Amino acid sequence: MKKTKLGEFEELVLLTVAALQEEAYGVEIKRDLEQRLKERLSVGSIQSALKRMEQKGFLHSTLGEATQKRGGKRKRIYTVTLQGRGVLHEMRDIRAGLWNAIPQLVKVSTI
Amino acid sequence: MKQFTDVIPPRWPLGLLRCFVKKEYLEEIEGDMEEIFYDDVEQRGVRKARRKYAWEVLKLFRPILLRRVGDLKPLNPYPMFRNYFKVSVRGMIRHPFTSFINLFGLAIAIGICILVYGFARWTYGMDRFHQHRYEVYLATFYAQRNGGTQVFGMTPQPLGEMLRKDLAQVRQVCRMDDRDVIVKYENKVLHERVRYADASFLTMFTFPLRWGTARSLEDMNSVVLSRDMSIKYFGKEDPVGRQMLLTFDKGGSKSFTVGGVLDEFPKESSIRCDILVNFENLRTTDTTYRPGDWNAFIKATWVQVERPADIDVIGRAMEKYRKLQNAAAPVDWAISSFGFEQLATLYDRSVPMRNKPIWGGAEQNQKSVIFMEFIGIFMLALACLNYINIAIVTATRRLKEIGVRKSIGATRRAIAIQFLSENIVTTCFALLLGFIFGYFVAIPWFEEINHFSMGFKLADVNLWIYLPAILIVTAIASGLYPALYISKFHVVGILKGAVKFGRRNPLTRVFLVFQLILACIFITSAVMFTQNTSYLSHRNWGYDPRQELYVSVPGGAGYEKLRALVMQDPDVVTVAGSGDHVGKKTGTAVMHFPDHQYEVDQLSVGPGYFETMGLTLTKGRVFAEDRETDKQTVVVNEFLVRELRLKDPVGQVFRADSIPYRIIGVVKDFHSQSFFDSIRPMMFRMADRSRYRYLSMKVRAGSADRVYKMAQARWVALYPNLPFDGGYQEDVWGDYFNEINTHAVVWEVLAVIAILLVSLGLYGLVRLNVAGRIKEFSIRKVLGARLRNIADHVTRQYIILLMISLAAGAPVSFLLVKTLLEFAYPYHMPVGYSGVIIAVLILVFVVIITVATQIRRVVLSNPVHGLKVE
Numbered sequence: 001m002k003k004t005k006l007g008e009f010e011e012l013v014l015l016t017v018a019a020l021q022e023e024a025y026g027v028e029i030k031r032d033l034e035q036r037l038k039e040r041l042s043v044g045s046i047q048s049a050l051k052r053m054e055q056k057g058f059l060h061s062t063l064g065e066a067t068q069k070r071g072g073k074r075k076r077i078y079t080v081t082l083q084g085r086g087v088l089h090e091m092r093d094i095r096a097g098l099w100n101a102i103p104q105l106v107k108v109s110t111i
Numbered sequence: 112m113k114q115f116t117d118v119i120p121p122r123w124p125l126g127l128l129r130c131f132v133k134k135e136y137l138e139e140i141e142g143d144m145e146e147i148f149y150d151d152v153e154q155r156g157v158r159k160a161r162r163k164y165a166w167e168v169l170k171l172f173r174p175i176l177l178r179r180v181g182d183l184k185p186l187n188p189y190p191m192f193r194n195y196f197k198v199s200v201r202g203m204i205r206h207p208f209t210s211f212i213n214l215f216g217l218a219i220a221i222g223i224c225i226l227v228y229g230f231a232r233w234t235y236g237m238d239r240f241h242q243h244r245y246e247v248y249l250a251t252f253y254a255q256r257n258g259g260t261q262v263f264g265m266t267p268q269p270l271g272e273m274l275r276k277d278l279a280q281v282r283q284v285c286r287m288d289d290r291d292v293i294v295k296y297e298n299k300v301l302h303e304r305v306r307y308a309d310a311s312f313l314t315m316f317t318f319p320l321r322w323g324t325a326r327s328l329e330d331m332n333s334v335v336l337s338r339d340m341s342i343k344y345f346g347k348e349d350p351v352g353r354q355m356l357l358t359f360d361k362g363g364s365k366s367f368t369v370g371g372v373l374d375e376f377p378k379e380s381s382i383r384c385d386i387l388v389n390f391e392n393l394r395t396t397d398t399t400y401r402p403g404d405w406n407a408f409i410k411a412t413w414v415q416v417e418r419p420a421d422i423d424v425i426g427r428a429m430e431k432y433r434k435l436q437n438a439a440a441p442v443d444w445a446i447s448s449f450g451f452e453q454l455a456t457l458y459d460r461s462v463p464m465r466n467k468p469i470w471g472g473a474e475q476n477q478k479s480v481i482f483m484e485f486i487g488i489f490m491l492a493l494a495c496l497n498y499i500n501i502a503i504v505t506a507t508r509r510l511k512e513i514g515v516r517k518s519i520g521a522t523r524r525a526i527a528i529q530f531l532s533e534n535i536v537t538t539c540f541a542l543l544l545g546f547i548f549g550y551f552v553a554i555p556w557f558e559e560i561n562h563f564s565m566g567f568k569l570a571d572v573n574l575w576i577y578l579p580a581i582l583i584v585t586a587i588a589s590g591l592y593p594a595l596y597i598s599k600f601h602v603v604g605i606l607k608g609a610v611k612f613g614r615r616n617p618l619t620r621v622f623l624v625f626q627l628i629l630a631c632i633f634i635t636s637a638v639m640f641t642q643n644t645s646y647l648s649h650r651n652w653g654y655d656p657r658q659e660l661y662v663s664v665p666g667g668a669g670y671e672k673l674r675a676l677v678m679q680d681p682d683v684v685t686v687a688g689s690g691d692h693v694g695k696k697t698g699t700a701v702m703h704f705p706d707h708q709y710e711v712d713q714l715s716v717g718p719g720y721f722e723t724m725g726l727t728l729t730k731g732r733v734f735a736e737d738r739e740t741d742k743q744t745v746v747v748n749e750f751l752v753r754e755l756r757l758k759d760p761v762g763q764v765f766r767a768d769s770i771p772y773r774i775i776g777v778v779k780d781f782h783s784q785s786f787f788d789s790i791r792p793m794m795f796r797m798a799d800r801s802r803y804r805y806l807s808m809k810v811r812a813g814s815a816d817r818v819y820k821m822a823q824a825r826w827v828a829l830y831p832n833l834p835f836d837g838g839y840q841e842d843v844w845g846d847y848f849n850e851i852n853t854h855a856v857v858w859e860v861l862a863v864i865a866i867l868l869v870s871l872g873l874y875g876l877v878r879l880n881v882a883g884r885i886k887e888f889s890i891r892k893v894l895g896a897r898l899r900n901i902a903d904h905v906t907r908q909y910i911i912l913l914m915i916s917l918a919a920g921a922p923v924s925f926l927l928v929k930t931l932l933e934f935a936y937p938y939h940m941p942v943g944y945s946g947v948i949i950a951v952l953i954l955v956f957v958v959i960i961t962v963a964t965q966i967r968r969v970v971l972s973n974p975v976h977g978l979k980v981e
Contacts, residue, residue, distance in 0.1 A: 026143035043143060044170040051136070051175045066142070069149050073142030 221545025327370025378566030534590030653781020694843030889977030
């Protein structure tokens with residue numbers, strides 16, 4: 001495995017960005033994740049995760065359009081880079097492999 | 112849906128956000144926050160949304176989002192500052208005249224600030240050196256006098272002893288009282304003041320001993336001397352073990368052994384004494400001493416407790432003593448309560464206290480400190496304004512430099528920082544010079560004219576906070592505006608030569624006007640205070656002190672003997688005896704009328720006293736010689752009649768100490784104290800012949816000196832063992848006239864400095880102005896302009912400025928100085944306009960001279976040099 005790792009929260013954010021596609025900007029990511037996780041998240045936590053992953057090269061961002069609601073400030077739309085996708089896949093594979101390695105649990109779940 | 116413009120996110124979190132979040136992230140995050148905010152406004156209301164917004168902002172404090180401090184200064188700024196330093200030092204050397212004006216002005220102002228600091232520290236640091244300053248308290252009492260509650264520093268004699276016995280919280284008690292004494296050592300016989308004190312005096316207060324032991328004060332036969340006394344009698348050597356003979360006022364003589372010598376009193380000590388003996392000596396050396404008598408008061412009772420909180424407990428227990436006191440005291444002297452004053456704050460709070468056992472200059476000093484703080488600030492303002500003006504005008508010289516700096520990438524901020532740092536360099540030099548000036552000139556001068564020493568030390572932490580504070584305040588006050596002003600100009604304009612600035616800056620004129628007003632105030636104060644001093648020295652005392660002499664005598668027999676001798680002299684006109692004496696010794700009494708009571712000063716005098724002292728009788732009569740019934744009559748002054756609104760004073764009856772008295776006469780008001788103190792209601796009582804303490808003489812004009820020597824010679828023949836104690840009535844106020852003269856001198860010096868600063872500043876301005884217009888003047892001269900024309904062109908703008916300043920400054924100075932005089936002197940000259948007029952004339956004269964020097968320069972210059980292009 002590579003040196004660059006993803007934290008649990010980062011992984012969730014990265015997946016949300018991938019899922020939201022064109023809609024992936026700060027507020028939307030936060031809203032989506034809050035719904036899924038059923039807990040409140042602070043802007044700070046989302047933002048720091050986004051910035052950290054951008055620095056690592058998993059995310060790429062462009063400035064989008066401005067709305068009145070944002071006081072005329074532009075959004076920053078995030079997209080997952082190839083490298084990001086690679087890491088996500090890698091994570092999924094690792095997880096899947098681990099799940100398969102736990103026979104009892106698999107059994108329990110199948111019953 | 113709500114309009115977004117109605118509600119906006121709270122301001123301070125937004126500001127905070129903008130200042131800490133990285134610039135490149137700011138737009139996005141700010142937008143996100145705002146979007147969430149408006150969602151919240153819809154869902155939960157404005158207040159919750161705002162609160163949440165603020166909270167979210169705080170949660171944005173994450174390392175990755177934070178702006179990095181290092182981002183601002185990618186380069187090492189050190190070489191740049193080194194360059195600024197170099198440039199500023201070179202600039203100072205290249206233009207010695209302007210740098211002299213700047214340095215000199217700032218240095219003088221800073222010197223004065225240092226003096227102010229030293230004085231304030233001395234005043235507010237009084238008695239702070241005592242180790243037990245928080246545990247030692249002075250017992251005081253409050254009493255109703257003339258319709259108000261007053262606090263007294265003395266205490267009834269038994270109080271100390273009872274406190275010590277009754278209360279566990281009291282760790283030790285020190286009673287003290289002072290008496291006059293005659294000290295004889297070998298052939299020295301002198302009047303001194305002796306202090307009776309408990310041995311705890313030396314442990315309660317931090318007065319270390321130079322020689323001997325503190326325990327010697329426990330010994331009834333030892334004295335402890337102050338350093339001054341020790342030098343006076345024994346020179347520099349250790350006197351421990353020597354014998355001194357003390358002759359007491361009431362109760363014979365006793366020989367004492369010197370048991371110890373105190374170190375010199377710290378300069379900040381308000382408690383001082385000359386000769387200390389054990390308190391119990393009062394029993395044997397004062398025949399009038401009545402132990403346990405609540406009616407007898409001693410100078411002070413000090414109490415030391417374990418913890419300052421204990422004093423509250425003691426305070427509550429005092430009610431018992433109040434009852435004891437009031438049971439014994441005559442109704443006149445009933446007290447309302449006892450109190451305690453902590454030694455640490457005693458001096459500051461001692462202003463309203465009467466009969467205080469400490470040095471009484473608190474009020475004067477606190478006033479002086481306020482005065483001096485103002486003066487320090489004014490002087491600093493003058494100097495800073497000079498600096499600002501000159502910096503703005505000289506900016507022209509540096510246009511090219513600024514242009515070049517800007518074009519190779521200096522931002523406005525960099526230029527402003529450059530100028531500020533240059534300014535700090537200048538101020539540093541000024542601080543150094545100012546410190547030298549303050550330490551070696553201002554403070555010694557101030558101490559000398561005021562005859563005291565403020566004990567200014569370099570090893571003082573606060574001083575080293577104060578000095579950098581002054582440095583920074585001065586540097587910023589004087590440098591900020593020029594720095595911002597100069598850094599404002601656009602590089603293209605500068606390099607093209609299109610910008611002509613500095614010379615016509617309107618603020619320069621405002622500053623100049625302000626300076627002239629300040630100078631006007633200083634000059635007016637100086638003139639008026641000088642006038643006032645000369646007025647006060649000629650002010651009527653209510654009697655003529657010039658032909659009066661007094662001698663203190665030991666009782667009635669001594670008076671008779673001396674009187675017989677001096678009467679033989681043809682120059683002695685009249686002689687009178689008295690128990691008290693105007694200006695030397697005054698008592699107090701309470702007058703009881705049926706419906707009210709009133710506290711007055713009282714003088715007990717013999718029958719001839721009024722005539723001898725030249726007190727003018729306006730109504731009724733004075734005491735008659737040897738009329739026994741006059742013992743129950745009094746003569747009062749007009750002030751008392753006015754205060755009590757007595758319609759027909761003569762014949763009025765009142766009681767004092769339960770004895771009825773009748774007013775038989777009224778005398779004109781006179782000053783029994785110096786002009787610092789208001790005239791007080793005064794009552795004269797007939798003195799018992801046997802209790803005469805003073806002999807006063809009226810002598811023929813011009814013979815005072817001779818009679819004084821004659822009286823002295825007669826005295827020595829009469830009492831070879833008693834030192835002569837007499838003097839000219841003119842001198843009874845001691846240093847009063849010196850002191851008010853000192854005030855005038857201080858103002859004069861300040862005015863000279865103010866004039867100097869203003870004229871230097873003005874000179875600099877005019878000179879630079881003329882230098883900048885030299886081409887214009889040269890052309891005028893070539894075309895035939897005469898002196899008048901040139902003078903007109905040089906002076907025009909200054910004349911207007913001067914007029915404005917005087918129009919504003921004269922009334923302001925008048926009112927201000929009037930207030931100052933009223934604040935400082937209860938009796939001052941009638942404030943007229945002459946002082947202001949003189950001040951204005953002086954100022955105009957100085958301005959004219961200053962401008963004239965420059966006109967002369969222009970007139971004498973050769974136009975060819977002015978027109979030559981280099």
